Amino acid sequence: MTKTRIKILIFLLVISFGPYYIYQNVLYKDARDINNEKSTLTISAQNLEKEYAANPSQADAKYLNKTIEVQGIVSEVTDSTMVVDKKVFCKMNGEVKKTLINKQINIKGRCIGYDDLFELVKFDQCSIQQN
Template sequence: MSKKVKILIGLIVIITTGYFGYNYIMTGGARDVQTEKSEYTTSATNVFTEFSNNSETATAKYLNKTVEISGKVTNVGENVITLDEKVSCQLQVAEKVAIGSQVNIKGRVTGYDDLLEELKLDQCLIVK
């Protein structure tokens, strides 16, 4: 094989590995939060206080974990619910929720946005 072919094959392997690695990290692998047991149950205010006081410690504790968070709905988007103006939850399935109602959300913590001071969750569902 020529040197150019070996380099091309190497590049294809690296790009393919990078693509699948990126997708795995961004989607959390093949997880089903619905069937997982919550590792932590807390309120939106309490979890926000933990991140405000020490975001590094709170990130180590909650990142990529399944949590159940209770709070008052302060904003409703197409597939996003915000609790206590502090926790943004990306819903798996759009649901009708009234602003001002008290709900429990189960989801996977994807990170804390220091700029917006908002905790982000994905794969969320409303616990009934």
């Protein structure tokens, strides 16, 4: 009778911790470190937004979830966000200085799509690149 109970206990433990093990070691992948990745291309904010406005699905296939460097003039700045050429919204990795407004800039980040309502291409994990 005790062997049966031990087998049942082991079976219950496997059922309990099996999904956790699979999640941690198979399904869960570490978050990308965009700052250390090499950008796949460099494009102006104006051209990027034009491509998304013309054909969002084709632009998604080309840019979505890729590390891209965007060039343009900073048009808006908040604590941790920046808008380039009034076309590309960037969620920055750190705090942003307000002195960057109206300055030419290169920003590297991950393209996460196009916002039809605000007509902005959105990026996250952005960092300012040195020229």
